[in-house]
Every structure is written in structure tokens, then in C-alpha cells.
Amino acid sequence: MKPQARAVIGYGLAGSLLILIGSLGVGWLVADSPLTRWGLVIWLRSELAGVALAVITLTAGCWILFHAWLLLRYLTRSADAAALPVVTRAAIIWSAPQLLAVPIFSRDLFAYLNQGRLVLAGEDPYTTGVSTLANWFQRGTDIGWAEDATPYGPLFLWLAAGVMRVAGDSAEVAVLLFRLLCVMGVVLVLIFVPKLAEQMGTDPASAQWVTGANPLLIISFISSAHNDALMVGLALAGTWCAVRAGRSSGGVHWLLGVAALGLVVASIGTKLITLVMLPFIGLLWAGSRASWPRRFTYWTLTAGLAGGALVGIGAIGGYGLGWVSVLVGAGSGATFWAPLAILVAPLAGLWLLLGQSPDIVFDTVGTLGRIGSIIVVLWLMFRGRQDRVFHRMTWAFAAVVLLSPLIQPWYLLWILPLFAATGFLTETNRQWPLVLITGVTGFFLAFGAADQLSVHQFLEADLTMMLLSLAVSVVGVTLILFSDARARSVVLSGDPAAS
Template identity: 40%
Template sequence: MVTSKFREREVGSSLAHPEALGDSNAPVHGTVIAKAARTAILQGFVGSLLMVAGSIGVGWLASSSALIRTPIFIMARTSPVGVILCTVMLCLGALLLLRSWLRIAQRIGGWNPSSRPVLRRALWMWALPMMFSLPLFSRDAYAYIGQGRLMEQGLNPYTNGISALSNYFSLGPDKLWTEAPTPYGPLWLWIEQGAVWVSASVPELALIPFRLAALAGVILLAVYVPRLAALHGVNPDRALWLGVLNPVLLINFIASAHNDSLMLGLVVAGLYFVSVKRPVLGIVLITASIAIKPITLIALPFAGLLWAGARAGWGRRMLCWTATLGLSLGLLAAAGLVNGLGFGWLGALQTPGAVWIWYAPVGLLAHTVGFVVGLFGGPGVPVTDVIQTAGTAVSALAIVWLAVRTPGRGIGMPAPLDDEPEFNKTVLRRMAWAFAAVVVLAPVIQPWYMVWLLVFFTVTGVADGAQLRTVFYLTAFFTLIALTDQLSVFQWIPIEVVRGVAIAIAVSFIAYLVFFDKKTHVLFRPRRGILKLKPKS
């Protein structure tokens, strides 16, 4: 329960540092907040519409799609002018959304319950247009269709890649993954199979269930991120803005239709119910999340700690860990028995060693060292594999250490925390660091991995000042990465030119926000406050 002291503290909190709103006239009435935030919400809505328009020219389409033969798609996708125009609209739209996200917090000022309807309105206005775009920045949705077809044809997606299908290239998946086994759990396989069945394998129709699943994940986050944050004394409205309205989340979950959206929504809902002592329901939801994407197995030991409670010793902890693991594995085993695939997803979890990204520290180190060793005639590839395996091993050890060393009662435990909310907050904070270890020590860091960490840290509190500025910089960086990474361009149009346009627009706009925009540049600098609103005379 949120105390009055908590409300007083949070209403006076700032966006950039604790003293910024000391003498501010930030609006506190709902009508005033709505009016103050109107321009920011509208700006984000326009940005979202521009992204939809841009997706016509550079969004991902299956080569078998009938849309390619329609006049508007022909104009937008087959000529350099059309492609570049769509690229410009896409970039400006996403960057307007980024600015809107920053500005809506400035316009709201102090965080209080009156801001919640305004934030929800912004979420709907920014997210709904993206439901009608072509998949952006990722072809994973087409891989989902291929995996659904594997299920429809009775093939095991844990041992067969999409290339086992006839004419698989017409489905539109990334060639990098056509030979790879499916890394998803049984629940997502059923969703994929259902999408293919209801659409009669028409790609455009098969995308709709994936969009709806992504939207369902965002709705779960919009409901349970504020509730989970409030349990820990963190302002729920600020958490809704920071963790759910974030443009990197909306771009990668709605525009890209990633299954991470439903995965994350289910695990956050599950953690909430375990925290309020409804452990069975919570563990069922967490298991459903694992059955989407098994990375959320990491949450299980921490869910067991929440179930055990602050006063639990080693005996009760071991009992709750065993019950948590038993219930979850039992449900997963039942799902594997029904689909006949068992625990086949366990063998498909490891990312192929050849895949890495330059801004992933372990990937960069492993491949740089491997290249240098190979340059001198040494075993470059084995060295790369060893470094990447070491990163995985260290992240696994970090998970165990963070779970075992959570404060409690018993021999060898750190000093106990008798306060239940504080204990729960500590457990979830340790869980956030466990996920961070897995992400940072992986050879690949995708933009949507940042969203996992943002949500987990948000519900336990992201402090004003350096921590919040870090979120701003990471949000700007991963928006830039999304805009300049995967654009669908026909082979006769120079991709270097199109990507150069995207890079120029994105870098220039972000530099403007950080250094020159009179409204937003203060957010990226130390010891600066938010825009102080003055009432109209």
C-alpha cells in the first residue's frame, strides 16, 4: 500500500535531479496536465503515423506478398526517390516519438495520479498506428510464420530450420536464421501454428496474430509495471512513462512485432502476483513467459525467494525453490507432451558463435582477439568460441550468486531484511542485475534486450540524475541503431545510400536533442532540472 509520505515524496520528485522542482509550478490537476501534455502527445502521434507511412517503402514484406504488385508499394519500393522518401519519413517519425517521450515528462512535471490518464492516452495514440505498419527493423515476424508452417506440416522446429519448407524464401525470413532451430517455447509455437492456420498461410494475414500478441504484452506491462513499482515505493506513474512509453519499447514490440513483448508482459505480471503472495498464479504466468521465450528461466529462482519471504531461512528457501522449479517444469513437461516435442527448446538456446554485434563487449572482444590470433596463424575461431563461452559461464555464475546472496535469515546469509517490501525490492533488483549480466556478457545485444533491463530496473527504481540520464542516452542510442540497421531495400537500389540517409538524419536529430534543442538538451546534462511550467495569467 502506498503511504501518504510516499505520495508527498514522489509528487515533489523531478525528472533530472531532486532539487529541480523545489519552487516549480508543475501542474497537479488532471485537466491542466492533459492540456500541458497535449502537444507532446500529438507530436508522438504524428511520429507514429510517419513511421507507418515510411514502412510502405522500407518495411519488410514477404516476396510472395500480393502487396508488392499494388501501385503505392511499387512507387514506394522500386525507385530510389520513393525509398529515400520513405526512409526520411520513418526516421523523422521515430525521432519525433523520442522527443515526444522526453517532452511529455517535462510537460507533466511532478508525478501524481492525475497524470496516469494522460500517460495512458499517449500510450494508445503512439502505439495503435504502429499496429498497421509493415514489420520494421526486423524480419522475425516472417520467421514466426515459417516456424508455424513447420508445425502445420508436422516437422520438428527444434531440429529443422525454415529451409526444410518448400519455397521457404518466399516467406521473407532473414537467411541467417533459415537453417537455425527454433529458440522459442511451446506456447509460442502454438501461437505461430495458430497464426498460419487462421491466415491460410497468407503472410499479411498471419502477421495480425503476432501484432495482437505484441499488443497484449504491452497492455500487460501498462497494467503491472505501475503496480509492481508501487509495491516498492516507486512512483507508478513515473514508472509507466519510463518503462512502458519508452520509444525503444514501442518500436521493437509493436512496430517490429517481437514475441519479447508478450514474454516480458507475462513475466512482469507473474512477478507481481508472487510479490503479493499469490505464488501459484505468479509461477504459472512466469512459466507461460518461459514457454514464449525461455530466457525468463532466469526469473524462477528469484520468484522462489519472493515466495519464501523476508524471514525465510535456508530450509524454507530450498522448499520454495524446489516447489517453484517443480511447478514450472511440470507445466513445461505437460506442454511438451501435448505437442510431442518435449524439452527440445533446450538444445536451441545458444546463439550461433558466428553471430555477434559490434557494440556487444564480449562479442567485440572475442572476435577481435580471434581475428588477431588467426592473423598470426593461430586457432582464431576456437579462441573466439572460448571467450564467448567464458562470458556465458560468468553470467550463469552471476545468476546463482545473486540469488543465493540475497539478504535473509540462515547460516551464511547477508544481514537479514525483515521489512517485506524492502526484501521484495532487493530480490527484484538482484534479478534485474542477473538479466543485465546475461545481456552484457552475450556476444549479441539486440535493441529490445535493453527494454528487458529497463522494465526490471524501473519497477525497483531508476534514480534521478546519472541513472536517468543513462536511460536517456541508451534510448537515443538504441533508437539510432534501430533506424540504421535493418531496412528492406531491393537489390538494385544502393543500400549504402539509403542507410547513409538514415544515419545522417538520425545522428543529426539526436545531436540536436542533446546539444541544441532548448527544451530537451537540459535532460542530457548533469545538474539540470526539467522545464518549469508557469501558469498562464
Template identity: 45%
Template sequence: MTFDGRRHVRKASPRASGDASGELGTAAQQPWIALLQGMLGSMLILAGSLGVGWIANGSPMIRNSLVIALRTDGSGVVVSTIALTLGAMILLRSWLRLGQRLSLWGPGSLKQVVLAVVLWGAPLFVAVPIFSRDVFAYTGQGRLMAEGMNPYTTGISALSNWFMLGTDPSWAENRTPYGPLFLWLSRGVVAITGAQPELSVLFFRLLACVGVALCVIFLPKLAELGGFNGARALWIAVANPLFLISFIASAHNDALMVGLAVCGVYLAATRKPFLAIVLVTASIAVKPITIVLLPFIGLLWAGTAAGWGRRFAGCGATGAISLFLLWLAGIPHNLGFGWTWALLDSIPGYTGYSPSGFVGQLVGSLANAVGLDGGIFENGFRTLLTVGSVGIAGWLVLFGDPQKVLRRLALAFAAVVMLAPIIQPWYILWFLPFLAATGIKNDWQIKVCYVVIGFFVVFGAQDQLFVWNFVDLPMATKALSSWVAIAVVGYLLLIDVHTRKLLFTKGLELAHALPLK
């Protein structure tokens, strides 16, 4: 029997149960080894970020003697690149090993996972932004608000000195895709920091950490409602390196969005519908994608025994209350419903590793091969997947086991994200907490989780490294980072006696699992 973290009545003897590496006894009782190794990985990421992380050109930090030495000398850039990449890979291995060492998920395991989040996240809190520099755009949007301009109609290029404060040029003319709550939070950060880059980053990290804390508190509780192990769910969704790097080091506002959504869904599942609607609406007002969750909040409000009339009434009332709250949030500064463009307007382009992007390219190539217009077929295929994702979500709202509304919510959210043309690495973190809370089995499901998280950690480590053009390097930093990551992945898959068993065994065969309590 494969173990998905669900509660079972019978206890397993140590010899009857195994973890992913077949280790028991001492190894399973020493999570501190993985905790310390992960902290080392985070410290290396911190050190590497000083040399290749994102620093605004107008920041005083750019004139620090250590930063100058690391960024203007080729050897400093090389060492920083290796440190950042190696740190990310050590953090990945530590996450895998922590799961192996806590494989029985007995009493005390939740405390160890929470400790991992704290120890591994602390160095990332003070790191230079890595994997993304969207956090600098948040400051720009706060400045727009402070100067009386509407971020839904005006790009950051309308600001003086906008480029020197670190914003990516792709934001220059773009409208913000964020909700009114986050715009007001951005305005508040700018009021406190005066748009000083480093202070602003730290304040946006504090907001992100509020979201992380909400996940740490409410995700285990959400999992236990369905009889699943809360510690294991938290380990899968929050302690993984992609979550910690993307939501703490990168300071993405997605962390606050996800934290509010998890808290809101938990409240809905525990029969507190009005407070749940407020929390999920706040999540939408940070980033509108969580509007997908509203119908399921209505179903939870209606109850498992509800008929069609009560279900539609619950969904309708949920939508009406949420819409009213969003209308109120848009009144100040005349923001209105400007955020709706992020849902209604399709952003051009695609990412090559998304199913829509990758398969779409194949469809286009096949069409070109037979003399047809490949571009038309590519766009048609991607549109079909996007429409299909909405159809899947709608089906999951209308049909399915009324006892499994949370699972249907998780699958609907996953469909909307995974079938979109553009998938950024941290997008999978939107729905992963809900999948983890409703059961990810220790078979192909957890293996897919390992592969996807590992891929995006490797991809992120080499995707956005800041290096000045005048620095003379023996090898491009992207290539160097890729080779370091590939070498570590090879070690984990082929040499490491512990981690190599994670993908190349039949799964985690547990005779029984320890109960939650």
C-alpha cells in the same frame, strides 16, 4: 536529492521542484503537446514503412500501386527512408519531452503515459514490419507445426515456397529458439490466416499487444509495491520508442514473454505463488530466457523472513512445478524439451556493440599485437563473461537484502543479458521493466537509459531497410538514414533548449517528490 520515483511523504511546491529542463508551471501541465508530436512521429514511421519496411515477395501488397511507386523509384525510397528515420527520432524526442512535462509524476500522470502508449502504438500496429522481420519466421514455424514437422529439429527451408513468404534466409536451417506455447500460438495463427503474410503479421501483433497490455496493467502496480511511482516506471520501460517499435511494429514475441513475466512477478510479490509460477512458466514457454526469474519467484514465495531451508524449498518447489508444466506443454506434437537447446547451446558469433563483443575485439587485438592467437583470447574472454553472468545471477539468488528480492531479480536478469556475446536491440527490454519498477534514479542511471535507448533507435532505423537491388539511389539508404539520425541527435544534444539539458546537467534535482496517491 535525486529523484528515483520513490514515494515521499512531503509534497513539493512547484518552485521547489524542477524537471529535466527546469520547466514548471504551464509546460509541466501540457503533456498533450508531446502526445501529439509522438503520434506524428509514429505516423511518419507508418508512411516510411510502406517504402522500406519488410513485405513478403509473395504478398499481394507488393503489387499495390502506391507500394510499387515508393519501392521502384529512387525518390520514393529516399522519401520513405527519411520519413521512417525522422519519425523514429521525433518519437524519441516526444518520449523525452513527455518525461519532462510529467516530471512531478502527480495524480493523472499514469493516465497520460497510458495514453501515450496507445496513441503512439496505434499507427505502428498497421505499419509494415520494420527493425526486424522475425515475424515472418513465426509464420514459417507455424507452417512446420501444421505440416507435422518439429521446429526444434527442422528448419523452415523444409517448407515449399518458404522464401516468398518473407522469412530471412538465416532461418532456413535454424532450429527455433522458442518455447512450446509460442509454437502452438504460431500454429493457431497459421490455421486462422492460411499463412497469408499480412494477416499473419496482424495476428502476431495482436499477441504482442497482449504482452504490451500486461506490462501497462501490471508494471505500475509492481512499481508501487516498492513505493516507486508507477507512471514513471511505465514511461521509462513501455512508452519509450524502442519498446513500441520493437514490440508493436516488429511484432516480436518478446513482448508476450515480457508481459507474462511482469504479470507473474507481480503475482508472486503479492503472495499468489501458484498463479505466479503458471504465468512465469508461460513466459518461459514463449521464450526460455525468463527461466532466470524462477529462483526469485521461489524466494518471494518463501517470504522475507525465511531461513535457508525455506528458501531452498521455495526455489525447489517453484522449479519442480514449472518443469512439470513445461513437460505437459511439450507432450502434444512430441515437442518435449526441445527448447532447451536455446539455453544450453551457445550461438556462434557476437554483436560488436555488446560489452562482450566490443571488449572481446580489443582483447583479441592486444593478443595479436604481442604475437598470440587473438581468436583464442577473444573466445576465452567471452566465455568468461558468460560464465560470470551466471555466477552473478546465482550470487543474487543466494545473497542480498531479503526486502529487495525484486531488485536482485532485475540485476540478475540484466547481468545475464548484458554479458552475453549477442545482444539484439530489443534484448534490453527484457529487463528494463524490472529495473524501472525497482527504481531508476534521475542521475547517471536515467542518463544511461536515455543513451542506450537513443542508440538502439538510431541503430535500428538504419540497420534493416528493405530496398530492391535494381533501384538507382543517389546514396545508400543506410548512409542516408544514419545522416538523418545523426543530424537529429545533434539537434537534440546541442540546439534543442529542452532536451539538451537531459545529459548535460547534474541531474534532476528535486527537493521533494509528490506522493503516489
């Protein structure tokens, strides 16, 4: 490895370590965590100066990691064979400190903890909220989960129950075990994103840089430990098997096809959203020259095998198919950055001025968006070249994500690996996708560092710390874009030789 690459990786590692340190002060902890008895942690969480230092450290760490990510692209965008190992090594090294970080940017991890407890208590998480459990709030779960049914599949609930059976009353052990599950997903991402890029004829190192080394993925999948990591990793592994099955014959064709279905079904059993991939998995399995009768045959085979497996998953857990109906109806609400939410914001504001809840506007547009996404998926199932099925699947999944008024930052990581493998984000003759993905990554880093802070209420400093974090972000972006021509050229120039 060249000294320049070592320096960039070390620089990113420093950023990741700063995030780890900052998380001790403003990350999410359960009320009785042993960490809260450490002198340094007490100061970082209970004194204004300590909290301010933690906020600055966390936010600065995010921007150092982001800067290192851009510099890594600058060093490795020549598409030579040595680039992929460098990018992969960077992703692994930058991720390592986050295994020990206090959860940041989200506390959904503690909802997993309590849902695992629900399963162990013999309750049905699809009909029972975590508020039925003793000490559920002290276990760190956001109050929004109190009465809500789980939005996760039975397979993940089994894993959550297994984690809690091993962890017992230790939230710290549970967090580490959930993180290890997410690491399995990230490992699958790091393995199969480059493999899919190779199959699509695009640069594996660029795809790995966009996805595996992306700070948003590292924080969302490791620091926050979203179970989407496992869902995405399994789906990518299954997609690669389907692509290879379509290009193979004989026993290998069938073995890889069945493996593809098994992996994608496991992904669906984690979160239902990857169900949208199934018809395209069938098309990939059928092969690039499949006739219409062959396509329908493989659709039937895919639906039969996957449907049987999903019924079996529900039956083993005692949920039947009720879990599917619950999950289909999940996900109401809106986030202000979602395209549909932006589009109807004036109407929602007018509705609010009339003394009505704007929720009806967002719920209505959400329903229309779902209908629209179904139409797009059906269209892409039946229209388009058979040798472009992977690309069609990517756009179908994107429609499902983007035609919703509710888009959490980590939802973009559902489709980012697919777009990365197609080369759409990094082709030098089309720079705006790279500008978009770096801009979106930076925006969500700034938002997460400012909005998702655990600050004691008695300090009455929530707004102050948010503004402090935003100020650090402004300084960070300014320094990166205006004082470093290399980082600036990655975003604004499609020429690998630009400096």
C-alpha cells in the same frame, strides 16, 4: 489532460504516423504481398526518389517520437498522481499506428510465420529448419533461419501454428495476428510495470515512461512484433503475483503463488531465457522475512511445480525435454556494441589478421560469459537481503543479458522494466542511468533506421540509403539536444525544475 500534454502526445503521434508511412517504402514485405501492387507503394519501393523519401520519413519519424518521449518526461516527472494516466495514454496512442506498419527494424516476424507452418506440416522445429518448406524464402524469412533450429519455446510454437492455421496463405493476416499477440504482451507491460513500481516504493509514472512509452519498446514489440513482448509481459505479471503472494497469507498467498508460477512458466514456454527468474520467484513467494528453511521449501516447491509444467508443455507438443537442450545451446555470435564483444575485439582482430576466424574468440568469450552469469545468478540467489529479492533478480537477469557477446537491441527490453520498477534509472540523485538509457534508446533507433532497410537490390542504393538515414539521425539529435532546453534538461539534469 493539460494542453501541453495533449500537444506532446499529438507530436509523438505524428512521429509514429511518419514511421508508418516510411515503412511502406523500406519495411519488410513478402514477395507476393498485395501491397506491392499499390501505386504509391510501387513508387516508394522501386524509384530512388521514393525510397529516399521513405528513408527520410521513417528516420525523421523515429526522432520525432524520441523527442516527444523526452518532452513527455519533462511534463510528467514531478511524480504527481495525474502523471501515470498521461504517460499510459501516450504509450497507447503512439503504439496504435504501428499495428498497421510494414515490419521494420527486423524480419524475425516472418521466421515466426514459417515456424508456424513447420508445426502445421508435422515437422519438429527443434531439429528442422524452415528451408524444408515450399516458398519459405518468398515468405520473407531471412536466409540465416534456413537450417537453424528455432530458439523459441513450445508454447510460442503452438501460438504460431494457431496463427498460421487462421491466416492460411495470407502473410498480411499472419502479421496482424502476430502483432495482436504482441499487443497482449505490451498491455501486460503497461499494467504491471506501474504496479511493480508501486510495490517497490518507486514512482509508477517514471517506470511507465522508461518502459511503456519508450520508442524502442514500441518499435521492437509492435512494429517489429518480436515475441519477446509476450515473454516479458507474462514474466512481469508473474513477478507481481509473486511479490503480492509474499505479502499475503492464507489462501490468497497460495493462489497468487501458483498464479505467479503459471505466468512465469508460460513466459519460459515462449522464450527460455526467463528461466533465470524462477529461483527468485520462489524467494518472492516465500516472503521478505523467510528463514532459510522456508526459502529452501519454496525453492523446492517452485522447482517441482515449474519443472512438472515445463515437462508437460514439452510432452504435449511431442518435444519432450529436447526443446530445453536445444534452447540452452542457442545464441552464438556477437554484436559490436555488446560489452564483452568490445572487450575482446582487439583479440578477435588479431586472430583475423592471423588468417583465423574470429568466431572462435567470440564463442570462447560467450562460454566464459555464460559461466560468469551462472556464478552471478547463484551468488544473488544466496546472498543479499530477503527484502531486496526483486532487486537481486533484476541484477541476475542483467548479468545473463550483459555477459554475452550477442545482445540484440530488444534484449535490453527484457531487463528494462525490472530496472524501471526499482527506480534505478530515474532517481534524481543519480543521473547517469537516465543518460545511459536515453543514449542507448537513441543509438538503437538510429541503428535500426539505417541498418534494417528493405531496399531492392536492382537499385544498388543500400549504402546510399544507410548514409541518408544516418544523416537524418545526426540532424535529429543535433536539433533535439541543441535547440530544445526542455529535452536537454531531461537527459542532462536531475532537477525536475530545470528548463
